[in-house]
Amino acid sequence: MGLFTFKGGIHPYDGKDLSKDKAIVDYLPKGDCVYPLSQHIGAPAVPLVKKGDRVLVGQKIGEAQGFVSANIHSGVSGTVKTIEPRMTVNGTKVNSIVIENDGLFEEVDFKQNVRPLDEMYREDVKDAIKEAGIVGMGGAGFPTHVKLSPKNEDAIDTIIVNGAECEPYLTSDYRRMIEEPEKIVTGLQIVINLFDHAKGIIAIEDNKPDAIEKLKGLTENIPNITVNAVKTKYPQGAERQLIYANTGRQINSSMLPADAGCIVHNIDTIVAIYNAIIEGRPLFERIVTVTGDAVHETANFCVRLGTNAQELIDAVGGFNIEDPGKIISGGPMMGKAMFSLDVPLVKGSSALLCFQEDMVSAVEPSNCIRCGRCVEVCPGRVMPNKLADMALHGDYDGFVKCDGMECCECGCCSFVCPAKRHLTQIIAGTRKQILANRKR
Amino acid sequence: MEQTMKISSSPHIRDKETTTNIMGKVLVALMPATIFGIYNFGVRALALIVITVVSCVIFEAAFQKMTGRKVTVGDLSAVLTGLLLALNLPPSVPFWLPVIGSFFAIIVVKQLFGGLGQNFMNPALGARCFLLISFTGRMTTFTYDAVTMATPLANLKAGEHVDVKAMFLGTTAGTIGETCALALIIGGIFLIVTGVINYRIPVWYIGSFALFIMIYAVASGRGFDVSFLLAHLFGGGLMLGAFFMATDYVTSPITPLGKVYFGILLGLLTFLFRIFGGSAEGVSYAIILGNLLVPLIERITVPKSFGKGAVKHE
Numbered sequence A: 001m002g003l004f005t006f007k008g009g010i011h012p013y014d015g016k017d018l019s020k021d022k023a024i025v026d027y028l029p030k031g032d033c034v035y036p037l038s039q040h041i042g043a044p045a046v047p048l049v050k051k052g053d054r055v056l057v058g059q060k061i062g063e064a065q066g067f068v069s070a071n072i073h074s075g076v077s078g079t080v081k082t083i084e085p086r087m088t089v090n091g092t093k094v095n096s097i098v099i100e101n102d103g104l105f106e107e108v109d110f111k112q113n114v115r116p117l118d119e120m121y122r123e124d125v126k127d128a129i130k131e132a133g134i135v136g137m138g139g140a141g142f143p144t145h146v147k148l149s150p151k152n153e154d155a156i157d158t159i160i161v162n163g164a165e166c167e168p169y170l171t172s173d174y175r176r177m178i179e180e181p182e183k184i185v186t187g188l189q190i191v192i193n194l195f196d197h198a199k200g201i202i203a204i205e206d207n208k209p210d211a212i213e214k215l216k217g218l219t220e221n222i223p224n225i226t227v228n229a230v231k232t233k234y235p236q237g238a239e240r241q242l243i244y245a246n247t248g249r250q251i252n253s254s255m256l257p258a259d260a261g262c263i264v265h266n267i268d269t270i271v272a273i274y275n276a277i278i279e280g281r282p283l284f285e286r287i288v289t290v291t292g293d294a295v296h297e298t299a300n301f302c303v304r305l306g307t308n309a310q311e312l313i314d315a316v317g318g319f320n321i322e323d324p325g326k327i328i329s330g331g332p333m334m335g336k337a338m339f340s341l342d343v344p345l346v347k348g349s350s351a352l353l354c355f356q357e358d359m360v361s362a363v364e365p366s367n368c369i370r371c372g373r374c375v376e377v378c379p380g381r382v383m384p385n386k387l388a389d390m391a392l393h394g395d396y397d398g399f400v401k402c403d404g405m406e407c408c409e410c411g412c413c414s415f416v417c418p419a420k421r422h423l424t425q426i427i428a429g430t431r432k433q434i435l436a437n438r439k440r
Numbered sequence B: 001m002e003q004t005m006k007i008s009s010s011p012h013i014r015d016k017e018t019t020t021n022i023m024g025k026v027l028v029a030l031m032p033a034t035i036f037g038i039y040n041f042g043v044r045a046l047a048l049i050v051i052t053v054v055s056c057v058i059f060e061a062a063f064q065k066m067t068g069r070k071v072t073v074g075d076l077s078a079v080l081t082g083l084l085l086a087l088n089l090p091p092s093v094p095f096w097l098p099v100i101g102s103f104f105a106i107i108v109v110k111q112l113f114g115g116l117g118q119n120f121m122n123p124a125l126g127a128r129c130f131l132l133i134s135f136t137g138r139m140t141t142f143t144y145d146a147v148t149m150a151t152p153l154a155n156l157k158a159g160e161h162v163d164v165k166a167m168f169l170g171t172t173a174g175t176i177g178e179t180c181a182l183a184l185i186i187g188g189i190f191l192i193v194t195g196v197i198n199y200r201i202p203v204w205y206i207g208s209f210a211l212f213i214m215i216y217a218v219a220s221g222r223g224f225d226v227s228f229l230l231a232h233l234f235g236g237g238l239m240l241g242a243f244f245m246a247t248d249y250v251t252s253p254i255t256p257l258g259k260v261y262f263g264i265l266l267g268l269l270t271f272l273f274r275i276f277g278g279s280a281e282g283v284s285y286a287i288i289l290g291n292l293l294v295p296l297i298e299r300i301t302v303p304k305s306f307g308k309g310a311v312k313h314e
């Protein structure tokens, strides 16, 4: 034992061997880049450029609107072709800036953004993070500067870097930890220093011993940073479960990590903070894992945001079958099924996962046999079978009373159900409906 | 290409375990007891098993066809019900009796309540109790080696000596599948190890029952009588009930704590029925009664959700 963990969870086939030994390769886009003005939680950004303008790599092209919003920067140099609604990964059209890539990758002078760290006040650091357009890069896209400005800053005592990477198939965080661990440590130190009483924890699943060793070695002489090996189990990297595993503190769905004295960042976000503060580079690239049994080669690409998803598939030599059954943006547990590859990669795109066959449509749901597996694995400690029944009967009051709102939509219940019921889908849909009703 | 890509919300992967697999594993786990039953009681036992299984499957398929539902006999649950019912029958019953039992199990207990997962009573046990009440004589006459004799448990109740070793190995009178404690324990361990059932119900059931029996033995002046305890553990339907009937998913509590309560409740009821009841047996009625209390047990053992009542960290 001695391992940090939580109750419940599952052990799916992790598929990481497919891509974990592929070093990060820079991928420079060939075609146009598309920048949806809403890639984050909060108000969409407004364009700072107009049709015909020339832009450089790293130039701010979208301005945050209000505090909960994020700036957007170009990843290529070229001319603004148009600003129009374009299809995104979510399957919705979002107003986007389209840039005709001139292939020169001419950069703005990043050095002018850099100031010696010891001359920067905490507010300056947060402003620089906001200016760089950094958002949580695990998928949800919550603006990072908002996370770093909790109501009660004195209560923050733990900054957790989420290196669990518990989603099967994803290897981008792992590669970062292996290849650029210094950036992670420095990035974390920058965040720790924003608070009076904070210490840092880097939490890594114990299936990545080399990453643990690397970061342990680097932080040996840093007293306020510890590296915790957490048990390999999905969803170890879910925010609430990770906080509990590392601090023993629990929060529910109506609380924020800050209510447990914690702030959680994922690896790519911490590296983005490093890039912004130390190198003056705003967020315009990220690591995307291309993997699955339907691609010729797998890869971990460092891509410019705005790159067309199809380009990455072409870069690995295309598909190995004519019609892949399913393509997912992100991991198999919480990622989104894509209906078109003609969409841009955005701040929250962690992977393109391509399956030859779709496992979900291959099976048909049958009656619940009350086996209890869903209850056993649910990290939210709710009863998915009961919640799904209530949801299907429209019993929203019962659903709320049985803590249905505590579901974090991790997918464990659907994964284990032998009757192949779509529990997560039903529960998640009902949660959304209830939240929408409350707003009305 | 665009059209062939499947769209659905997450998660996009599923575990390999299916309802059919699970039922299949329970059937495998019952094989030691089934094979021993046939060895012990001869081809008559085999014939009874086949008749019961086949009639359960036919009743289920016919009912589903007639009511226009999807025929789901492929999930093996009717096969399992049939086998469990057969293992609960004395080897001497006439061949038409299991057909009536199968009808009751599948149609009355299972399908009329909505099919798999909806019944509140274990179909095989419900049918056994129905047969016990309707055909008491036939269901309580036990023959062994062509001689009609009492079961070891009845002998025990009458204060006679019993052969504990024979009870463990199963070379005694009883229903087809219940006599060999060894075979049932092997099957039970298989189910626990393969994750088909959770250890909680059998362990708490057998454990609490053993405790009650020992307390009774000491209180009634027998003293710390181990062979009395072992005879109670290996006798009657306890092992079959604890590993295979009480653990039926549909009719046992789904909550972890509920399984503990359920096990203890069954241990207590079985003890009361066996020691103070009219007949020597108590397992079937204990489980049936326990089944009826499952909704209540579940209601009081709902797990506490993650972070419920959490306080802000200052």
Ligand code: SF4
Pocket: A367, A368, A369, A370, A371, A372, A373, A374, A375, A384, A385, A413, A416, A417, A418, A419, A420, A421, A423
């Ligand atoms: S896992 Fe599926 S079959 Fe088992 S209790 Fe939950 S909903 Fe029912």
Ligand code: SF4
Pocket: A377, A378, A379, A380, A381, A382, A383, A384, A406, A407, A408, A409, A410, A411, A412, A413, A414, A423, A424, A427
């Ligand atoms: S109910 Fe929600 S939190 Fe629980 S396992 Fe299912 S998806 Fe995960």
